[in-house]
Amino acid sequence: MSFTFEEADEYAAEHSTPATDVLRRLGEETERTQDVPQMSVGALEGAFLRFLIALKQPQLVLELGVFTGWSSIDMATALPPGGTIVACDVNPDTTAIA
Numbered sequence: 001m002s003f004t005f006e007e008a009d010e011y012a013a014e015h016s017t018p019a020t021d022v023l024r025r026l027g028e029e030t031e032r033t034q035d036v037p038q039m040s041v042g043a044l045e046g047a048f049l050r051f052l053i054a055l056k057q058p059q060l061v062l063e064l065g066v067f068t069g070w071s072s073i074d075m076a077t078a079l080p081p082g083g084t085i086v087a088c089d090v091n092p093d094t095t096a097i098a
Contacts, residue, residue, distance in 0.1 A: 012044050019043040023070060029097065030068045039067050046074035053078035063087040069098030 003011075019027065023046065031037045041049070049071055053061065057080045063072055066089035076085055089095045 009044065016044060016047045019046070023073060026068060026070055026073070026097075030070075033097070034068065034094065041067075041071040041074070046070050050074045050078045057083075059083050061085045065089055066098045067091075067094050072098060 019042075023043070027040065027042065030040045034040075053075045059080065059082065061075055061079065061083070063075070063085060066072055066087045069087075072085055072087050079085070087098070089098070
């Protein structure tokens, strides 16, 4: 079976939980305020990261490169009680949004 990347994205979007209102607003702010908004993790990537965290149930997640925070928020929602994210970034402007 052959499919295009666009078809795979459409399938994933149809079968994934939509972004929360907070993440949707963060995406809009990122688009509006950043020169390279495509660096942000979006709904599909965030859902995949959230799935991995829910599956493995780690007590500690290390995130290198936060940008405006989408992935941190998505992963945090799946952490088990007492779980922690250590998020590192070098850009104070985008980290302030995160």
